[in-house]
Amino acid sequence: MTSRPDTSPQTLYEKIWNAHVVETRDDGTSLIFIDRHLVHEVTSPQAFEALRLAGRKVRRPDLTLAVPDHNLPTTPRIDAAGNKIPITDPESAAQLEALEANAPAFGIRYIDATAAEQGIVHVVGPEQGFSLPGTTIVCGDSHTAAHGGVGALAFGIGTSEVEHVLATQTLLLKQSKSMEIAVTGALGPGVTSKDLVLHIIGVLGTAGGTGHVIEYRGEVFEQMSVESRLTVCNMSIEAGARAGLIAPDETTFAYLKNRPMAPQGSDWDKAVEYWRSLHTDPGARFDTSVQIDAADVQPTVTWGTSPEDVVPIGGKVPAPSSFTDPSKQDAAQKSLDYMGLTPGQKMTDVEVQNIFIGSCTNSRIEDLRAAADVLRGKRKADNVKWAIVVPGSGLVKQMAEEEGLDKVFIEAGLEWREPGCSACLGMNPDKVPSGERCASTSNRNFVGRQGPGSRTHLMSPAMAAAAAVTGRLTDIREMAK
Amino acid sequence: MKPVSSVEGRAIPFGAKNVDTDVIIPAAWLKTISREGLGKGAFETVRAQDGNIFDNPDFAGAPILIAGDNFGCGSSREHAAWALLDLGITVVIAPSFSDIFAGNAFKNGILTVALPQEQIDRLMEVSETDPVTVDLDTQTVTTPFQDRFTFEVDPFRKHCLSEGLDEVGLTLERDSAITDYETRRAANMPWLQPNTHITTERTA
Numbered sequence: 001m002t003s004r005p006d007t008s009p010q011t012l013y014e015k016i017w018n019a020h021v022v023e024t025r026d027d028g029t030s031l032i033f034i035d036r037h038l039v040h041e042v043t044s045p046q047a048f049e050a051l052r053l054a055g056r057k058v059r060r061p062d063l064t065l066a067v068p069d070h071n072l073p074t075t076p077r078i079d080a081a082g083n084k085i086p087i088t089d090p091e092s093a094a095q096l097e098a099l100e101a102n103a104p105a106f107g108i109r110y111i112d113a114t115a116a117e118q119g120i121v122h123v124v125g126p127e128q129g130f131s132l133p134g135t136t137i138v139c140g141d142s143h144t145a146a147h148g149g150v151g152a153l154a155f156g157i158g159t160s161e162v163e164h165v166l167a168t169q170t171l172l173l174k175q176s177k178s179m180e181i182a183v184t185g186a187l188g189p190g191v192t193s194k195d196l197v198l199h200i201i202g203v204l205g206t207a208g209g210t211g212h213v214i215e216y217r218g219e220v221f222e223q224m225s226v227e228s229r230l231t232v233c234n235m236s237i238e239a240g241a242r243a244g245l246i247a248p249d250e251t252t253f254a255y256l257k258n259r260p261m262a263p264q265g266s267d268w269d270k271a272v273e274y275w276r277s278l279h280t281d282p283g284a285r286f287d288t289s290v291q292i293d294a295a296d297v298q299p300t301v302t303w304g305t306s307p308e309d310v311v312p313i314g315g316k317v318p319a320p321s322s323f324t325d326p327s328k329q330d331a332a333q334k335s336l337d338y339m340g341l342t343p344g345q346k347m348t349d350v351e352v353q354n355i356f357i358g359s360c361t362n363s364r365i366e367d368l369r370a371a372a373d374v375l376r377g378k379r380k381a382d383n384v385k386w387a388i389v390v391p392g393s394g395l396v397k398q399m400a401e402e403e404g405l406d407k408v409f410i411e412a413g414l415e416w417r418e419p420g421c422s423a424c425l426g427m428n429p430d431k432v433p434s435g436e437r438c439a440s441t442s443n444r445n446f447v448g449r450q451g452p453g454s455r456t457h458l459m460s461p462a463m464a465a466a467a468a469v470t471g472r473l474t475d476i477r478e479m480a481k
Numbered sequence: 482m483k484p485v486s487s488v489e490g491r492a493i494p495f496g497a498k499n500v501d502t503d504v505i506i507p508a509a510w511l512k513t514i515s516r517e518g519l520g521k522g523a524f525e526t527v528r529a530q531d532g533n534i535f536d537n538p539d540f541a542g543a544p545i546l547i548a549g550d551n552f553g554c555g556s557s558r559e560h561a562a563w564a565l566l567d568l569g570i571t572v573v574i575a576p577s578f579s580d581i582f583a584g585n586a587f588k589n590g591i592l593t594v595a596l597p598q599e600q601i602d603r604l605m606e607v608s609e610t611d612p613v614t615v616d617l618d619t620q621t622v623t624t625p626f627q628d629r630f631t632f633e634v635d636p637f638r639k640h641c642l643s644e645g646l647d648e649v650g651l652t653l654e655r656d657s658a659i660t661d662y663e664t665r666r667a668a669n670m671p672w673l674q675p676n677t678h679i680t681t682e683r684t685a
Binding site for chain 2: 022023025027029031033035036042043045046049050054056059062063065070071089091092094095098129130132135140141142144156157158159160161163164167168169170172174176206207210211237238240242260261262263264267268270271274306327328331425426427444446447448449452
């Protein structure tokens with residue numbers, strides 16, 4: 001709990017790390033205390049089973065929160081008579097039932113699939129005030145990095161680590177290297193946090209952040225809403241970094257105040273006083289520093305099958321020969337074959353048949369507002385066959401409906417769904433058909449990610465909405481004219 | 482976890498870069514509550530192609546996989562490690578690994594061996610026709626042609642792998658240290674106790 005005795009300048013990451021060291025072993029591995037553990041239905045059943053087989057309990061059920069998200073269909077969950085509608089897929093139903101049974105059996109708070117508070121774990125955590133600055137947060141999901149947007153050291157773990165945290169509330173870790181991504185200047189019109197993080201991933205490459213925790217620094221992040229910060233930190237893993245951080249500030253505190261699980265009264269005051277110390281000290285050193293000029297960032301889309309395959313919307317599909325690394329040339333050719341694209345093709349000429357607005361990256365109210373602003377009074381193009389909007393939580397859904405956003409989407413020909421992970425990874429029935437394209441606000445354009453043979457183009461919510469209107473990838477700045 | 486020592490056998494010269502865990506095991510296969518049987522779905526999109534290396538009978542049951550940079554990137558799904566184990570793969574050799582995959586592999590007794598690209602290229606060549614030996618004790622990869630490449634292993638991970646140790650059991654032995662930490666935490670940072678007013682009951 002005490003910081004290290006010397007007063008040398010520390011990075012934000014070092015401060016959070018040092019505050020969570022239970023003990024450090026001779027080999028440099030530290031036992032790190034975990035403040036918050038989010039559990040969902042896909043990566044937890046085997047962990048609970050292992051606890052049961054070994055006769056172990058959950059050490060701190062009070063620091064654990066379970067919510068189903070990956071498998072849930074996004075169609076209605078309660079019928080007209082008020083009864084729960086069962087999941088038809090037997091395997092998905094079995095995973096949901098396992099979580100419904102494991103949570104109470106181990107004394108863990110559980111948000112039911114039909115509760116208003118249900119949603120994607122990474123939307124629910126900050127929304128409930130479960131995710132707090134300066135905490136360590138883990139979940140069996142790589143996009144846990146998102147919670148770095150409130151200034152938490154948050155990272156994804158495997159199921160064996162889920163078991164380890166359940167049993168001990170700790171993880172055995174080696175301290176990562178630190179990376180600063182310093183962005184200078186301001187983002188141009190129509191350029192969002194999603195465009196910025198896609199640009200950053202393009203600069204770093206999908207392995208550029210491996211072994212590092214990233215801290216995003218610069219005025220552009222200070223000016224951002226917490227929701228935009230969550231979007232940026234969410235995709236840190238797509239650059240290989242297990243965690244991304246943005247220093248908490250008054251914007252963060254205002255966002256968290258009075259959230260249901262956030263501290264109250266004098267605890268809140270003490271917390272804010274501590275949180276104000278959570279910033280990188282002047283003179284602190286990063287192992288790696290990367291400078292980005294915000295003026296270089298355009299509305300950005302992906303062309304390939306790795307999140308590093310980014311191009312400004314005004315650009316063209318690259319030729320494999322344009323890459324210097326021979327293995328990247330080979331990978332690019334394979335990506336183009338899979339994506340059905342030709343080098344030199346203008347990105348704005350690429351037609352899309354599917355639109356997905358959702359995922360832990362972009363399903364918060366600000367994302368839905370941005371998409372609705374583009375779609376208001378417009379109609380989706382005829383070649384767009386399937387277009388769904390999946391809010392990140394039941395509370396986001398309620399808020400959007402109070403603002404009439406659901407009507408905007410429905411009148412534009414999009415479907416308004418129940419919250420969950422949905423077509424980001426297609427574990428539920430929401431999949432992109434083989435050979436078809438999807439303009440998607442999610443985080444991964446991997447081969448088969450949105451369904452076997454699916455072709456994903458990643459982009460911001462406004463850009464996905466623009467693509468819905470025109471039926472092709474579209475520069476949002478042209479739409480606004 | 483079974484102790485890991487020396488593995489000798491054919492190595493699948495896959496070689497691809499940035500192999501993500503969606504490629505190792507697609508999401509449709511994650512709808513299981515077991516760790517078993519995931520080999521059926523392993524590399525499903527690769528195996529859909531004719532003449533793929535995984536269905537080449539020469540490499541049936543091969544215990545070693547050779548890949549390119551950044552193996553296991555993307556999703557944290559430990560199902561990727563379970564799928565490899567179910568295929569019989571207990572060693573992956575690549576120039577680099579994603580952090581989360583490397584951890585998941587270690588927890589399941591899969592050895593991840595990082596070697597420079599030129600050594601990988603040589604092993605890719607050898608493995609087309611001949612077996613490869615990976616030895617944890619000496620931290621070497623050797624071939625029948627006098628190739629001998631050494632690799633780094635974290636000492637703690639080496640100890641756990643060679644002894645087949647249960648990490649949860651090891652940490653539970655540190656119970657008093659964790660309790661001390663919790664006591665300090667509760668005193669110094671009382672706000673870390675989450676409020677429990679949240680309504681999470683079923684609404685149906």
